[in-house]
Amino acid sequence: MENFIFKSGTRIVFGKDAENTVGDHISKFSRKVLIHYGGEYLKEFGILDRVIQSLEKNDIEYTVLEGVVPNPRLSLVYEGIKICKEEDIDFVLAIGGGSAIDSSKAIALGAKYDGDVWDFYSGKAVPKMALKVGTVLTIPGSGSEMSESSIITNEEKNLKCGIDCELIVPEFSILNPEMCYTIPPYLMSCGIADILSHLFERYFTPTKSSILSDHLLEGAMKAVLEVGPRIKKEPKNYDNCSEIMWLATVSHNGMLDAGRISDWASHRIEHEISALYDITHGAGMAIVFPAWMKYVKEENMERFEQLATRVFGITDKKDKEELVDRGIACVEEFFKSLGLKTRLAEAGVPIDRFEEMALKAIGDSGYIGKFKQLTEDDIFEILKLAI
Amino acid sequence: MENFIFKSGTRIVFGKDAENTVGDHISKFSRKVLIHYGGEYLKEFGILDRVIQSLEKNDIEYTVLEGVVPNPRLSLVYEGIKICKEEDIDFVLAIGGGSAIDSSKAIALGAKYDGDVWDFYSGKAVPKMALKVGTVLTIPGSGSEMSESSIITNEEKNLKCGIDCELIVPEFSILNPEMCYTIPPYLMSCGIADILSHLFERYFTPTKSSILSDHLLEGAMKAVLEVGPRIKKEPKNYDNCSEIMWLATVSHNGMLDAGRISDWASHRIEHEISALYDITHGAGMAIVFPAWMKYVKEENMERFEQLATRVFGITDKKDKEELVDRGIACVEEFFKSLGLKTRLAEAGVPIDRFEEMALKAIGDSGYIGKFKQLTEDDIFEILKLAI
CATH class of the missing domain: 1.20.1090.10 (Dehydroquinate synthase-like - alpha domain)
Structure with missing residues (x-):
């Protein structure tokens, strides 16, 4: 066997209606969060509403940044970083699958860095700090909800690069299996x-x-x-x-x-x-x-x-x-x-x-x-x- | 599947000579530790010396409490608690197998409690605070190095009781497989x-x-x-x-x-x-x-x-x-x-x-x-x- 260091600090909260507790979990870390997601289905199925209700119940302020797409784009990450810096946000809450989570992790890294966040993905710099991240998982597959990975697409350069870094392991991830009911069969197969x-x-x-x-x-x-x-x-x-x-x-x-x-x-x-x-x-x-x-x-x-x-x-x-x-x-x-x-x-x-x-x-x-x-x-x- | 919450925050440091890094890992948490162990073999095989060298290299003060036996005794736990309180120690380092680790966890609980630590094991009270715990594992089996359990024997009452509590999950555990070379075959089988x-x-x-x-x-x-x-x-x-x-x-x-x-x-x-x-x-x-x-x-x-x-x-x-x-x-x-x-x-x-x-x-x-x-x-x- 090879030598290794293993730590997996994410708190997994698994079960029906678990998303209703998201505010309780965030309140241990933050009073002001960026909610980051993609699919319109989150509104349609009331998931976003339930998350927001839980935040409001815990007096947690929030700003919303939607628009994540599969193979999440660097341009949206830049937008998220700008919001976090301007509004003094210290926690990024991803709702979605691997794309929303990876994009949130990139925002968390960039918000604590004066340079270009792409530096971390291109290997030009090593992150020293990051905002904390939490997730409400809606599409299983990527494993990003408990991993130290983030993969971002630089659409200008046609590059897709990843980073592994302990700083971006989510603090908690909410896994409600009922979320899978909303997934189109093809995406579930993927x-x-x-x-x-x-x-x-x-x-x-x-x-x-x-x-x-x-x-x-x-x-x-x-x-x-x-x-x-x-x-x-x-x-x-x-x-x-x-x-x-x-x-x-x-x-x-x-x-x-x-x-x-x-x-x-x-x-x-x-x-x-x-x-x-x-x-x-x-x-x-x-x-x-x-x-x-x-x-x-x-x-x-x-x-x-x-x-x-x-x-x-x-x-x-x-x-x-x-x-x-x-x-x-x-x-x-x-x-x-x-x-x-x-x-x-x-x-x-x-x-x-x-x-x-x-x-x-x-x-x-x-x-x-x-x-x-x-x-x-x-x-x-x-x-x-x-x- | 049942609902669950899972978190396992222990950092596992696995490999040859890993015990030489124990001081680096403790230094993130403490400057003054209680080293707690049982077997004489730890001296004989130089394990204790290596741990102490690593602490000294990191300018970490230590007090030693030996004497842990299989089915670890409450009386020794009391002794450890007394030392931690008197000497203002804030970290317990277990060296050994399940007995040394469980005993250390009990000391960690008792050192932050005004009542009798047995209250937690008898179910009379629920712990709210604990010292931090780290381990250098020498005998595999109990799993205590990454678990939230501690089992103690109250020798006066002939009782053996356990507690599960997130506060006592070790911060880190050092696993050097070479430690197994010192284990008598019968104990390995156990x-x-x-x-x-x-x-x-x-x-x-x-x-x-x-x-x-x-x-x-x-x-x-x-x-x-x-x-x-x-x-x-x-x-x-x-x-x-x-x-x-x-x-x-x-x-x-x-x-x-x-x-x-x-x-x-x-x-x-x-x-x-x-x-x-x-x-x-x-x-x-x-x-x-x-x-x-x-x-x-x-x-x-x-x-x-x-x-x-x-x-x-x-x-x-x-x-x-x-x-x-x-x-x-x-x-x-x-x-x-x-x-x-x-x-x-x-x-x-x-x-x-x-x-x-x-x-x-x-x-x-x-x-x-x-x-x-x-x-x-x-x-x-x-x-x-x-x-």
């Missing part, structure tokens, strides 16, 4: 694909000793495979929604993979696709992962065998190669069963900018990935396999 | 039994929807079954020790069972045995659990079937009853394979105080357990099954 991709990134590791974390990650994957079809069939079943909401959080809060090195090449490749073509992140992951698996499998066939047997329960294949390929096929079939595309062509992504994406993906380091180090050429080949 | 018992308590639940937590708990159990024999064979293998150390923490920090109700009857029964006969807690659990399983299995045969098939991989039993019994037999065999006794008689526990133990176990509520509510009579029968 969320499920995102969850599974977070588990895959951790599963494919160069770390040799990983008995416990293998079993935990496999357990979480099996839960995804079990809950996915259920939620497709009964999207407004409370128990199904509970399972998927907590799965999303657990899969990305760092505990299942403590002590092992994760890969993250597939995420980097997907970021380049969605930076150019603005497709939903989870939808992109369903395309990239099968292709990545096909390309890297020979790096460690035993790992792919273990996935095939322990997670997909394949027992009737004697031939190693056949077993591995059947496992990868199961991954692709699962994404398809959620109604997702698994090829770039199906998603309307043309083939003419692969070189550009590959070059941007490797960044300054010259390679990405830890399970197998991928060069620009490797990424190009993976994109070709994804056509 | 620790492994304790870990498995923490997973069983959570696994046997009345909660209906538990897809994710079932898979995670089963994953952790499979890891115990895999690592247990390895560590018995190679007790000084770093990877084996890493796995068991992190397993102990993960199994008891509340994340694997968030959203489900746990049982805990077996722990209550064991506490009565060790309060009277002072046997090591994990050794007691290896005796109580097989008996408890035999007695309660009819409450939910499907759950026991799931344990038998998913965890022990039993596939050759067609008959439900036979499958369940085989699963329970596997549990007992695993404990035996660790060199532990699985019967009271083998452990030298006489049969003449079963009624007294049963009565004390149910306490004021009149019953224990959630998977199946157990009365005094039920506990008596379970103890008989354990002879």
Whole structure:
């Protein structure tokens, strides 16, 4: 096992009507907050009203900044930072999924910094302070509600960059499974694909000793495979929604993979696709992962065998190669069963900018990935396999 | 799934030589600490010296209170409280396993309370403040290094009582797997039994929807079954020790069972045995659990079937009853394979105080357990099954 430091300080408040307590939780930290969100559905379903009522009950002042979109934009982050500085706001409350939360985290960082917040995302500066952040999660998938990550799209430069930083771990996150009832089926499928991709990134590791974390990650994957079809069939079943909401959080809060090195090449490749073509992140992951698996499998066939047997329960294949390929096929079939595309062509992504994406993906380091180090050429080949 | 609130704020610092950083971690909280521990081996193996060096490097003053024993005693807790109050100490650093940590947590509670600290354990009062606690873990098993629990033995009254309270969750815990090299094989086996018992308590639940937590708990159990024999064979293998150390923490920090109700009857029964006969807690659990399983299995045969098939991989039993019994037999065999006794008689526990133990176990509520509510009579029968 690798050395590690693990801390996950977010208070998770899970259950029906939990959003009505948001004011109580904020009141421990702040009297003046920025409410930050995207979708109109928050008004439509009364979620925003309930949150505001809870703030007012606790005499907490608030300013609202709406307009978050998937692949959240830097321009809106700048707007949020300006409001926080001008109005002396010290807490950002995100309502929504990964986009609203990541945008809120960026605002929290920028509000305590004199320079350009993009410096943190481009690696030019390291954050020293941030406003506190809390979340009311409405779309499971990103895991941002309990993570130290934020990913922002710089729309001027066509760049999508992320940062990991303990300062932006949310103080609390409110998880009411009933929020899932408002999610369109396609977005829910994207969320499920995102969850599974977070588990895959951790599963494919160069770390040799990983008995416990293998079993935990496999357990979480099996839960995804079990809950996915259920939620497709009964999207407004409370128990199904509970399972998927907590799965999303657990899969990305760092505990299942403590002590092992994760890969993250597939995420980097997907970021380049969605930076150019603005497709939903989870939808992109369903395309990239099968292709990545096909390309890297020979790096460690035993790992792919273990996935095939322990997670997909394949027992009737004697031939190693056949077993591995059947496992990868199961991954692709699962994404398809959620109604997702698994090829770039199906998603309307043309083939003419692969070189550009590959070059941007490797960044300054010259390679990405830890399970197998991928060069620009490797990424190009993976994109070709994804056509 | 059940509603829940989850927070686990302990910073885990995991890896070789991690204890040399203890001073850096304390310096964020305190300049004056009580070092609290038991075993002489801490001096012998230089662990205490290394901790003290790290404190001195950070100009942190310290007072030492040694003498913790398994089933930690209230009298020593009183002594620690007195020292903290007299010397104006604001941080308790535990070095050791569950006993040293639980004792330190009790001292932390008592040092900020004018009454008798036992009030908290007897349920007469609820703590409002506590000193901060940190740990250097040397024996995995109890999970106390990341939990909100503390269990203390009141030796005058022959009582062993526990408290759960967020105030005593350690600020940090240092986990260096090499510490396991100093543990006598029998104590390591007791620790492994304790870990498995923490997973069983959570696994046997009345909660209906538990897809994710079932898979995670089963994953952790499979890891115990895999690592247990390895560590018995190679007790000084770093990877084996890493796995068991992190397993102990993960199994008891509340994340694997968030959203489900746990049982805990077996722990209550064991506490009565060790309060009277002072046997090591994990050794007691290896005796109580097989008996408890035999007695309660009819409450939910499907759950026991799931344990038998998913965890022990039993596939050759067609008959439900036979499958369940085989699963329970596997549990007992695993404990035996660790060199532990699985019967009271083998452990030298006489049969003449079963009624007294049963009565004390149910306490004021009149019953224990959630998977199946157990009365005094039920506990008596379970103890008989354990002879």
